[in-house]
Amino acid sequence: xxxxxxxxxxxxxxxxxxxxxxxSISDAPQGRTEATVPAGTxxxxxxxxxxxxxxxxxxVHQVTLGxxxxxxxxxxxxxFAAFIDSTGYRTEAELFGSxxxxxxxxxxxxxxxxxxxxxxxxWLNVRGADWAHPAGPKSDWSNSSDHPVVHVSHxxxxxxxxWAGRRLPTEAEWEYAAxxxxxxxxxxxxxxxxxxGEEHLCNIWQGTFPLANxxxxxxxxxAPVKSFPPNGYGLYEVSxxxxxxxxDWFLPKYYRNSPGHSPQGPTIGSGxxxxxxxxxxxxxxxxxxxxxxxxxxxxxxxSGNTGFRTVALESPTAAVAVPxxxxxx
Numbered sequence: 001x002x003x004x005x006x007x008x009x010x011x012x013x014x015x016x017x018x019x020x021x022x023x024s025i026s027d028a029p030q031g032r033t034e035a036t037v038p039a040g041t042x043x044x045x046x047x048x049x050x051x052x053x054x055x056x057x058x059x060v061h062q063v064t065l066g067x068x069x070x071x072x073x074x075x076x077x078x079x080f081a082a083f084i085d086s087t088g089y090r091t092e093a094e095l096f097g098s099x100x101x102x103x104x105x106x107x108x109x110x111x112x113x114x115x116x117x118x119x120x121x122x123w124l125n126v127r128g129a130d131w132a133h134p135a136g137p138k139s140d141w142s143n144s145s146d147h148p149v150v151h152v153s154h155x156x157x158x159x160x161x162x163w164a165g166r167r168l169p170t171e172a173e174w175e176y177a178a179x180x181x182x183x184x185x186x187x188x189x190x191x192x193x194x195x196x197g198e199e200h201l202c203n204i205w206q207g208t209f210p211l212a213n214x215x216x217x218x219x220x221x222x223a224p225v226k227s228f229p230p231n232g233y234g235l236y237e238v239s240x241x242x243x244x245x246x247x248d249w250f251l252p253k254y255y256r257n258s259p260g261h262s263p264q265g266p267t268i269g270s271g272x273x274x275x276x277x278x279x280x281x282x283x284x285x286x287x288x289x290x291x292x293x294x295x296x297x298x299x300x301x302x303s304g305n306t307g308f309r310t311v312a313l314e315s316p317t318a319a320v321a322v323p324x325x326x327x328x329x
Contacts, residue, residue, distance in 0.1 A: 008243065008274070008278075008286070008288075008295050008297060008303075008305075008306075009100040009117075009123060009297065009301060009302070009303025009304070009305065009306060010100060010117035010118075010120060010123055010301075010303075011271065011297050011298045011301050012092075012096070012153075012298055012300050012301040012302065030079055030082060030083075030164050031076075031078065031079050031082070032071050032072075032075075032079065032310075033071070033072045033073070034069045034070060034071055034072060034312070035069065035070055035071075035072050035177075035233050035234040035235055036067065036069055037067060037068050037069070037070055037173075037176065037177045037233050038067050039064075039065060039066045039067040040064070040065065040176070041062060041063065041064040041065075042062070042063060042065075042175075042176050042179060042183070043060050043061070043062055043063075043183065043184055044060065044061055044062075044063045044172060044175055044176070044258070044292075045057055045058050045059060045060035045061055045255075045292055046058050046060065046290070046292040046293075047060050047184045047292070048186060048290075050186075050287065050290065051290075051292060051293060051294075052288075054252070055252065055288075055293070055294050055295060056252025056253075056255045056256060056294070057255075057292050057293065057294060058256075059256065060184075061258055061260070062260055063172050063176070063258065063259075063260060063261070063262075063263060064260060064261050064262070065172060065173060065176055065261075065262055066262060068169075068173060068177075068311050068312055069311060069312040070169060070173070070177050070233075070235065070309065070310075070311045070312075071309040071310050071311070072226075072230065072234055072235055072236055073148070073225035073226060073235075073236045073237065073309065074148035074149070074225060074237065074241070074242055074244060074307045074308065074309045075148065075149050075160065075307060075308055075309060075310065076145065076146055076147065076148060076149060076225055077131070077134075077141040077142075077144055077145050077146070077147055077148075077149050078145040078146065079149070080131055080149040080152070080160065081132075081141065081145075083159075083160050083163050083164070084131075084132075086163065087159075087163055089156075089159055089163075091130055091131055091151065091152060091153065091156045091302070092153040092155060092156055092300050092302060093129065093130040093131065093151045093152075093153070093302040094130045094131075096300075097127055097128075098114055098125050098126055098127045098128070098129060099125075099126065099129040099130055099151045099302045099303060099304070100117065100123045100124070100125060100126075100129070100301075100302070100303040100304060101123070101124050101126040101129045101134075101135060101136055101303075101304045102122060102123065102124075102210075102221070102280060102304055102305065103116075103121070103122045103123070103124050103210070104122075104210075104213070104220060105135045105220065105221045105304060106124050106126055106135055106136050107135040107136045107137070107138035107139040108124075108126050108127070108128065108129070108135075108136030108137055108138055109137075109138075112126055112127040112128055112136060112137055113125070113126055113127075114126070114127055122210040123303075129151060129304065130151045130302075131149050131150065131151045131152055131156075134147075134150050134151060134222075134304055135221070135304065144222065144224075146224040146225055147222045147223070147224055147225070148222055148225060148237075148241060148242045148307040149307050150222065150242060150302075150303065150304050150305060150306060150307050151302045151303065151304060151306075152245075152302060152306065152307060152308065153299060153300050153301055153302045154245050154272040154297075154299040154300075154301075155299050155300060156302070157245045157308040160308075160310075161310055164310060165313050166310035166311065166312065166313055167247065167310065167311055167312075167313050168245055168246055168247040168308060168310060168311070169246055169247065169309070169310075169311045170246060170247050170248055170262075170263065170264055170265055171246045171247075171248040171263075171265060171273045171275065171294070172258070172262070172263045173246075173311060174238075174244065174246050174275045174276075175275065175291060175292065177233055177235055177238070178231065178235065178238035178239070178275070178276065178291050179231070179291055180230075180231030180232030180233045180235065180238075181231075181232040181233060182231075182232060185291070186290050186291065186292075187201070187202070187239055187289075187290065187291055188231035188232075188235075188238050188239055188291055189201055189229070189231065193283075195229075200216060200217035200218075200228070201228055201229060201239075202217070202228055202237065202239040202240035202241070202289060203217055203219050203222070203223040203227065203228065203237065203240040203241040203279045204217070204239075204240040204277065204278075204279060204280075204281045204282060204289050205279065205280055205281060205282035206282075209280070209282045209284065209285045209286075210280070219279060220279070221279055221304070221305075222241060222242060222279060222305075223237070223241055223279070225237060225241075227241075228240075237276075238275075238276050238291070239276060239277060239289045239290075239291065240276070240277050240278060240279060240281060240289045241276075241278060241279055242276070242278050242279070242305055242306055242307040243274040243275070243276055243277065243278050243295070243305060243306040243307070244274065244275050244276045244306075244307060244308050244309055245272060245273070245274055245306070245307075245308040246265075246272070246273040246274065246275055247264075247265060247272075247273075248264075248265025248266070248269070248272070248273040249265055249266045249267065249268055249269025249270075249271070249272060249273070250269045250270055250271045250272060250273045250294070250295075250296030251265075251266040251268065251269040251270070253266075254266035254269075255294075269296070270296060271296035271297050271298050271299070271301075272296060272297065272298075272299050273294060273295075273296055274294075274295045274296055274297060274306065275293070275294060275295075276289070276293075277289030277290075277293060278305035278306070279305060280305055
């Protein structure tokens with residue numbers, strides 16, 4: 001399989017150029033709901049050899065984690081707006097003056113389209129695109145308040161976490177939680193992309209990328225959170241919709257030699273890890289909505305298909321003896 005990164009936004013340089021099975025859900029501050037993910041041991045990585053070699057999704061390795069609490073959804077526009085209102089924070093897209101918008105979604109005058117990404121012309125560099133104007137200056141977040149916030153860099157996500165008393169998940173925590181208790185499956189719900197009755201279970205691309213999306217799942221861009229069924233831990237949209245930042249640096253060498261207990265990620269890397277894929281992923285081009293799939297971008301990069309979710313601030317508790325992931329039936 002050849003490397004394909006076009007469903008991920010182009011990187012921005014530093015200079016600015018372009019009991020298992022039981023679900024425990026509780027209300028939390030900032031309008032969040034969170035799920036309790038139990039301590040346990042799982043097999044991390046691509047069991048099907050379907051990943052892009054450069055991403056380093058293999059080998060599959062056993063990882064043990066303590067329990068933790070995770071947002072059931074990606075942080076929404078409404079939740080992020082509360083952070084902005086409280087702090088006056090300005091995101092990196094606002095400071096740089098532009099961000100990456102998918103060409104079929106752009107709401108901007110021609111003069112505000114500053115260019116296209118080399119090799120991926122469906123990504124437009126749009127002046128005035130930011131979290132509050134997700135499709136460009138003619139759009140407004142209030143029209144999609146229950147959608148995931150986008151155009152947030154890794155640095156922006158960390159700023160939100162500091163305000164909320166939260167942190168970003170480690171890559172291991174993210175994959176373990178996204179699997180929802182299923183052992184070695186391709187997706188959070190099993191091995192088949194479509195559910196019974198051929199229903200869509202995530203927001204990804206249908207049709208011919210990047211020109212024609214049939215919208216069989218009902219969405220061209222982001223979908224409201226909780227649009228699709230949750231996984232076994234009560235987490236929504238961990239496949240598709242938006243990429244989600246993790247705390248780890250991206251370094252395949254580290255992944256191949258990952259510690260077996262609560263890996264925290266390498267101290268260096270080529271970017272920060274993103275997980276989950278987005279509404280632009282398609283099996284013909286960017287098959288990264290699989291639960292083992294991984295990608296990365298520079299910490300200051302932002303785009304219309306990247307957001308994040310948070311976990312509780314406290315460090316993971318020591319792992320206790322619990323059942324391993326349940327088998328898929």
